[in-house]
Amino acid sequence: MKKRLAFLPALAAAAAAIALLSLLPFPRHDVADLRPIETLTVSYEKGLVRLSGSDCLGLGNTVAEALEDLKRSTDGHVFLSTATQVILVGLGQELLPLLVKAEALRPAASVAAMARAPSDPAAAGRYLSTHRSGLTVQQVAAAMAQGTAVALPLLTETEGGYRLAGYVPG
Amino acid sequence: MEQGNQLTAAAVRAAFAGAADFQERHIAPQGRRGFVFFLDGLTAAASIADFLLHPAVQALHGSAADMVAQCLEGAVWAAVAQPAGDLAAATDYLLSGFAVLLFEGCGRAVAFEMKSGDKRAVAPPSVEHTVKGAKDAFTEVLRVNTTLLRRHLRSEKLQLREVIVGKTSRTRVSVAWLQGAADETVAEQMLRRLETVETDSFITPAAVEEAVSGARWSAFPLLRFTERADRFAQAMAAGKVGLLVDGLPLGYLAPVALGDFLASPEDEGVDFVTASCIRVLRYAAALLSLILPALYAAMATFHQEMIPTKLLHAIIESKAQVPFPTALEVLGLLIAFEILQEAGVHLPQSLGQAVSIIGGLVVGSAAVEARLISPAALIVVAVAGVAGYVIPGRELANALRVWRFLLAGAACAAGLFGLSVAFLALLLHLGGLNTFGLGYLRPFDRGTTGGSILRRRTVLPPHTSQGGSA
Structure with missing residues (x-):
């Protein structure tokens, strides 16, 4: 029986060693340290990529730099896996392929474009969460792979609300 | 001489x-x-x-x-x-x-x-309650217990062999089996083990269990006990070998499989459809009790992307201002839960209930309000604990309590990877266990048992044959 159980400490030691040596293929972040972003706003102004959401802001010359800055400048760990809406503002629409390639966003996140930055990004996010744009990051990635163009649904801020045009029924 | x-x-x-x-x-x-x-x-x-x-x-x-x-x-x-x-x-x-x-x-x-008639009267079971089942439980007197068995199983094929075990205690032990139903080699093996037991006293349940099952390095029970004479008799009819020890108000049954501990006497009191559904629920509860704290710790520490967004937000909000990391929180709460349970066991029933209420509700609520623990972790540990109480076999539930800690520890150290490794180790351990030569995971072996998770019909309609689909 002892012989049969000898593998248990060995397995435990192997698992502990892997964990302690940080060889795990996934990072360790306690849930309390997470800063989840639900609506990510992407814009491009004066040569700077600007990523913002949930009081977090990242600036950089490229999408990668902006993502890095977003992670570094935030108190806690920025968690983009909860981002269910991505709003591309103005020239930020051109950054969509780079964002998709960065693989920082969840595939099911819906994508919409805006001509100008929303006055209340949280309200825009809430609107998008109930009126799905019909275009997801995954669909954009598929279109990129196929070499086809995608039409971005356009979110417009109206007096006291929002309106979604170019909606693609999902 | x-x-x-x-x-x-x-x-x-x-x-x-x-x-x-x-x-x-x-x-x-x-x-x-x-x-x-x-x-x-x-x-x-x-x-x-x-x-x-x-x-x-x-x-x-x-x-x-x-x-x-x-x-x-x-x-x-x-x-x-x-x-x-x-x-x-x-x-x-x-x-x-x-x-x-x-x-x-x-x-x-x-x-x-000239035995004295002074003994505890036959009373209803104190642990294995049923609504419709028999109300006679074993007592401390061996002969009373064999009498109860005879009353439930009026067959001349019921074999009762007696052995004296324990150099000092000289405890009378009866091995019971039903000729034709039980495997005679198991009965002989049981008698041989009892005859070769080298012990001074054979009084406590642990002494009996270790002597018969061989004191293995395992938390999982290798003998099943019951205080119900009807359940004991039914097991005899199903081919088990029983053990009655003078001084112990219970009977032991062998060989056992994991599924035996998830079957309740109440299963025989309701129709097979209801009993089977409840049995599936018990398996689910056992699994939940085993892995829920580990799963929560793994997902909250390593794999947050697996948690639905709204739930993740709720967990993050509940964790706000809690000074301890999730791993410490879960392991601490598991320890606190065990302490409370242990306190409840050793105190008189009335005090035990008070301790449970004070410990579980008052201290738990106060700790959440004081932001010492998060409600999410408290709920997870409480649900795992309550799910453990669904398991009818207390020995199995106790074994799962031990492994719940191991799994939670592994999950805290290495997330789902650690949990998977620990779960695999558990499966290997269970797969290696056997009682009297029969595998512990027999209920899941369709080849030898046809699968015995669901309760089978005790009486088949006349136009169907065993294994028929009607």
Whole structure:
């Protein structure tokens, strides 16, 4: 029986060693340290990529730099896996392929474009969460792979609300 | 015969020298000196007077050897009369509630069964409750238990073999099985193990279990116990081998499989569809009890992307201002839960309930309000604990409590990777366990058992055959 159980400490030691040596293929972040972003706003102004959401802001010359800055400048760990809406503002629409390639966003996140930055990004996010744009990051990635163009649904801020045009029924 | 084992009145007196309950009565039938020895309390004094002393003095005659023969032939009215040829046999009989009659100058005695009627009455089960099942549970007296078994299983094929185990305790142990239903080799193996047990006392459940199952390095039970005579009888009919120990108000059953501990006596009180559904629920609860804290710790520490967004937000909000990391929180709460459970077990029932209420509700709520723990972690540990109570076999539930810690520890250290490794280790461990040569994971082996997670119909309709689909 002892012989049969000898593998248990060995397995435990192997698992502990892997964990302690940080060889795990996934990072360790306690849930309390997470800063989840639900609506990510992407814009491009004066040569700077600007990523913002949930009081977090990242600036950089490229999408990668902006993502890095977003992670570094935030108190806690920025968690983009909860981002269910991505709003591309103005020239930020051109950054969509780079964002998709960065693989920082969840595939099911819906994508919409805006001509100008929303006055209340949280309200825009809430609107998008109930009126799905019909275009997801995954669909954009598929279109990129196929070499086809995608039409971005356009979110417009109206007096006291929002309106979604170019909606693609999902 | 060894000199020290010679049966004389002086030797019997010396064996029980100083024992306050040891009693001796002198008689002289036909002028021949005789001694009646008995232990007060174990025997009934009135029975000794009426059925031993009275007929012995009146009916016995001749030499001492003649009187012994007459006693064995029915001159003395006691229902059970056994010859005792040496001191050890006489001592055993005295300790078993017999009165021993010994004549001067005769190396043989006769032991008459005069057991006292003072014993706990047969009562309803205290742990294994059922709504519709029988209400007679085993008691501490072996003979009462065998009687209950006979009443539930009126078959001449029911075998009852008795063995004395324990050098000091001299505990009577009965091995029971139903000829034709049980595997005789298992019964023989059980008897062989009992006969070769080298122990001083065979009084506690742990001593019995370790002796029979071999004190293995496992938290998982390798013997099943029941306090219900009907359940014991039913197991006999299903081919199990039983073990009844004098002094223990329960019966042990072997061989066992994991599924035996997830079957409840209540299953036999309801229709097979309901019983099967409830049994599936129990398996789910057992799994939940085992892995929920580990799964929560792994997902909250490593794999947050697996948590639905709204739930993740709720968890993050609940964790705000809690100073401890999730891993510490979960392990701490598991320890606190075990402490509370242990406190409840050792206190009297009324106090135990108070401790549970104070500990679980008051301290738990206060800790959440004081932001010492998050409600999410508290709910997870509480749900795992409550799910553990769904398991009818307490021994299995206890084993899962141990492994719940191991799994949670592994998950805290290495997330789902650690959890998977620990779960794999558990499966390997369970797969390696066997009782009396039969695998522990038999319920999941469709090849040998046809799968026995669901409760089968006890009586099939006449137009169907076993295994038919109707």
